[in-house]
Amino acid sequence: MSAQRLPLRSEVDPADCWDLASLFPSDEAWEQEFSRWEAQIDGYRRFQGKLAKSVRQLARALAFDNEFERTAERLGTYAYLKTAEDTTNSTYQRMQGRFQNASTRAAAAASFMRPEILAVPDETMRAWLESRELAPYRLQLERLLRYKPHTLSEPEERLLAQQSEVAETARQVFRQLHNADLTFGTVTDERGRRVPLTHASFSLLLQSPERRVREAAFRQYYQQFAAHRHTLAATLHGSVQRDVFYAQARRYPSALHAALFPDQVPVTVYDNLIAAVRGALDSLHRYYDLRRRALKLRQIHHYDTYVPLVPGLRTYYPWDKAVELVVAALAPLGSEYTSTLRQGLLARWCDRYENVGKQSGAFSAGTYDGAPYILMNYQPRVLDHVFTLAHEAGHSMHSWYSARSQPFQYYDYSIFVAEVASTFNEQLLGRYLLQRATTDRQRAYLITREIDDIRATIFRQTMFAEFERQIHALVEQHEPLTIERLRSVYRELLEAYFGPRFTLDEELELECLRIPHFYRAFYVYKYATGMSAAIALVNRVLEGGQAELDAYLGFLRGGSSRDPLDLLRDAGVDMERPEPVQAALEYFDRRVNELAQLL
Numbered sequence: 001m002s003a004q005r006l007p008l009r010s011e012v013d014p015a016d017c018w019d020l021a022s023l024f025p026s027d028e029a030w031e032q033e034f035s036r037w038e039a040q041i042d043g044y045r046r047f048q049g050k051l052a053k054s055v056r057q058l059a060r061a062l063a064f065d066n067e068f069e070r071t072a073e074r075l076g077t078y079a080y081l082k083t084a085e086d087t088t089n090s091t092y093q094r095m096q097g098r099f100q101n102a103s104t105r106a107a108a109a110a111s112f113m114r115p116e117i118l119a120v121p122d123e124t125m126r127a128w129l130e131s132r133e134l135a136p137y138r139l140q141l142e143r144l145l146r147y148k149p150h151t152l153s154e155p156e157e158r159l160l161a162q163q164s165e166v167a168e169t170a171r172q173v174f175r176q177l178h179n180a181d182l183t184f185g186t187v188t189d190e191r192g193r194r195v196p197l198t199h200a201s202f203s204l205l206l207q208s209p210e211r212r213v214r215e216a217a218f219r220q221y222y223q224q225f226a227a228h229r230h231t232l233a234a235t236l237h238g239s240v241q242r243d244v245f246y247a248q249a250r251r252y253p254s255a256l257h258a259a260l261f262p263d264q265v266p267v268t269v270y271d272n273l274i275a276a277v278r279g280a281l282d283s284l285h286r287y288y289d290l291r292r293r294a295l296k297l298r299q300i301h302h303y304d305t306y307v308p309l310v311p312g313l314r315t316y317y318p319w320d321k322a323v324e325l326v327v328a329a330l331a332p333l334g335s336e337y338t339s340t341l342r343q344g345l346l347a348r349w350c351d352r353y354e355n356v357g358k359q360s361g362a363f364s365a366g367t368y369d370g371a372p373y374i375l376m377n378y379q380p381r382v383l384d385h386v387f388t389l390a391h392e393a394g395h396s397m398h399s400w401y402s403a404r405s406q407p408f409q410y411y412d413y414s415i416f417v418a419e420v421a422s423t424f425n426e427q428l429l430g431r432y433l434l435q436r437a438t439t440d441r442q443r444a445y446l447i448t449r450e451i452d453d454i455r456a457t458i459f460r461q462t463m464f465a466e467f468e469r470q471i472h473a474l475v476e477q478h479e480p481l482t483i484e485r486l487r488s489v490y491r492e493l494l495e496a497y498f499g500p501r502f503t504l505d506e507e508l509e510l511e512c513l514r515i516p517h518f519y520r521a522f523y524v525y526k527y528a529t530g531m532s533a534a535i536a537l538v539n540r541v542l543e544g545g546q547a548e549l550d551a552y553l554g555f556l557r558g559g560s561s562r563d564p565l566d567l568l569r570d571a572g573v574d575m576e577r578p579e580p581v582q583a584a585l586e587y588f589d590r591r592v593n594e595l596a597q598l599l
Contacts, residue, residue: 006196006356009086016319017085019348022370023078030078030095037071038102044109051116052124058117059133062140065110070368070408072106075099077367084375086357087179100165107161115154117144139561140409150250150261160249167246170238171519177231178516179359182224187217197221199360200377203384206306218303222507225514229483232513236471237481243521244475255472259522263416263564266576270465270525273581277462277528278496280585284459285499287451287592292501294599299503306452309599310445315383319352322380326390329432330425332541334549340400341393349396350374350389361516364392364422366399368408383449390429394422402559415523416564419530420537421556423457427531427538444598447591454588457531458581463497465525467512472521486512529575532584536573548572 024030047061079099082092120128125145129138151157184197190210195201197220205217225232240255247258260267292300294309317325323345327338344350351358354377366372374392379385398421402411430450437443470489471481479485487509494504517524537555540548555571565575573580 006198006354009089009355009357012353012355015348016352017348018081018351018371018373018375020078020081020370020373023074023081023367027082027095030075033071034075034099034102037068037075040068041102041106041109043068044106044112048112049116051113052120055128055131055133058128059137061113062134062137065113066409068106072103073367074369076103077365077370077373081351081365081373081375084359085351086355087176087359088357100168104162104165107164108158111157111161112154114144114147114151115157117141118148118151136407137409146261146264150252150258152250156249160246167242170235170242174232174235174239174516174519177228177235178514180357182228184221184224187213187220189213198354200354200379203306204379204382206303207308207382209307209311211304214303214307215301218301218505219507222510225510226507229510229513233481233483233486236486236513236518237475239519240471240475240481240521243472254476256469256522263414265416265565269529269576270469270522272578273525273528274462274466274469276578276581276585277459280589281459281497281499283585283589283592284455284497285501287455287595288499288502290592290596290599300501301503301505302498302508308445309448309595310441313441313445314381315386316381317383317386318380319378320346322378322386322389325386326393326425326429329390329429330393332428332549334553337397337553341397344371344396345374345389345393350376352376352378354378362388362392364395364399366396366403368403368411372396372399372403387426387429387449387453390425391422394425397421398556401553401556405557406559406561410561411559413559414564416526416529417555417558417567419526420533420568423527423531423534424538424552426453427534431538431542440598444595447595447598451588451591451595454531454584454591458528458584458588459497461524461527463493464515464517465522465528467493468518468522468524529581532580533568533573533575535584535587536580537571540572 024033043064047057047064050057051061052058076099079092079096083089083096086092117125125141128134129141134141152160179199184202186194187197187205189195189205190208190213195205197205197217202217202221206214208214208217243255243258247255250258252258252261256267256270260270288300288305291305291309295304295307297304323342326345327342330338330341349371350373358377359375360377362374362376364372364374372395374389374396376385376389376392378389395418398413398418399411402413405411430446430453434443434446434450437446467490470493471486474481474485474489490512491504491509494508498504512518537552541552551571555567558567558570561567562570568575
């Protein structure tokens with residue numbers, strides 16, 4: 001049978017693509033705005049050496065900087081989204097490169113601001129913060145003042161700003177290799193069709209009811225990572241070195257402390273998450289053994305962990321049907337939320353399907369002035385992709401609410417709270433489907449999916465968080481991250497998290513080389529804390545009344561107007577306490593017990 005072929009970007013129906021006109025109506029409009037914005041870089045010069053002279057000068061400088069950054073957000077998002085459409089398109093690679101270059105020059109031009117502001121005597125600054133002129137920037141300044149122990153002299157800050165583009169090299173090399181250069185061939189599926197093996201189709205093939213298909217996809221996929229293992233190890237090492245360099249240059253105790261500092265999240269939150277999940281691994285191991293027995297396997301491998309346990313129960317949700325399902329599930333959030341989301345998803349907020357060169361995975365890219373865009377590589381036969389749509393919709397509606405409720409400087413929320421908004425939606429969708437299940441087979445199917453969601457979001461991401469903590473600690477101890485060292489560290493974690501009765505293939509040790517999130521240090525733990533908080537907040541909204549819903553919508557509107565832990569406390573959950581994570585893990589254990597009875 002002939003192989004399926006991915007379309008070129010030029011062959012994709014425009015109705016299935018996002019419409020970026022809310023950012024710029026055309027590339028030409030982008031070019032005009034870019035030229036105007038780039039010329040404004042020199043505008044920083046008129047403020048240099050003057051920020052400590054008066055409240056008025058400081059207020060004018062902050063107003064200029066915020067307006068400059070607001071335009072930069074539109075320009076940068078447009079360039080990034082155009083590049084994501086087709087990572088092989090050199091026109092948009094150049095567009096993004098020019099923007100990044102100009103951003104680096106702008107950061108260098110503005111590098112005097114932080115040290116000048118921090119040089120203002122404390123008593124003077126306290127008085128200034130009470131002034132009318134600085135009222136819009138008070139929180140912004142208070143947060144900046146926290147960085148006083150970690151801010152260098154003006155010449156040193158300028159040097160750090162000038163090399164920021166170079167510091168992105170490891171991430172850019174990984175992105176190009178991962179999205180553009182790695183090719184995986186084709187795999188013959190259970191129907192005898194030759195299916196292109198891609199990042200997007202990999203997850204679909206791992207759900208094949210035929211084990212030979214799953215195993216073939218698994219081994220063939222990892223062959224490419226094995227072939228490039230030394231290069232990928234070098235890029236990961238370079239990214240970790242970058243994190244450690246910046247942390248040490250700015251006098252943080254560690255790269256982990258540096259990553260948690262902006263959100264004012266104590267390291268104990270990170271460590272307590274790992275400790276709690278480690279303490280619940282028996283439930284996870286029990287689930288893997290339950291899966292092994294349900295699939296009638298003597299040994300369970302990683303490629304057996306995504307296939308549905310209820311055979312023959314297939315799903316098919318074309319785009320419009322998926323949107324209506326998500327909107328119906330999110331009804332508890334109110335008509336404004338659901339009608340806005342429905343209109344956006346059925347119009348052109350979302351770039352829906354895979355094409356040659358398109359960035360893998362999914363993401364939301366909200367901006368202050370544009371639509372909250374979503375990139376998908378949607379597969380209608382993969383139920384997880386419906387949940388991914390709900391997840392990214394959570395991010396986009398978070399952006400929609402915050403942009404309409406906060407000034408620019410306080411609208412862009414932290415990732416720590418972003419993952420709450422997205423997994424909250426997934427929880428609502430899962431419970432909506434489960435309430436409408438009419439047979440034990442359907443319940444078993446949906447409970448398995450929910451278990452796998454918690455497994456992927458809390459257990460798996462916490463394992464990733466452990467890996468990040470360990471490899472950064474190694475570099476801080478001056479140990480190089482060779483491919484052998486990376487595989488050894490990752491193997492130990494695999495053995496702990498998958499348990500003694502799980503068969504680990506050597507290829508799985510290479511998984512650490514393919515995770516894009518590792519190029520944004522200490523990001524992944526927020527998935528686990530986010531889901532834990534989301535489970536608590538979903539219970540609160542569903543079991544409560546208007547006050548509980550208003551508290552949650554207030555959280556979405558909050559942007560970054562308060563610190564993340566305070567925003568969550570206002571919404572009704574305290575993530576500095578162990579109860580939310582422990583409750584989520586207990587919920588997982590109950591679901592495993594329920595599944596065991598159904599199977």
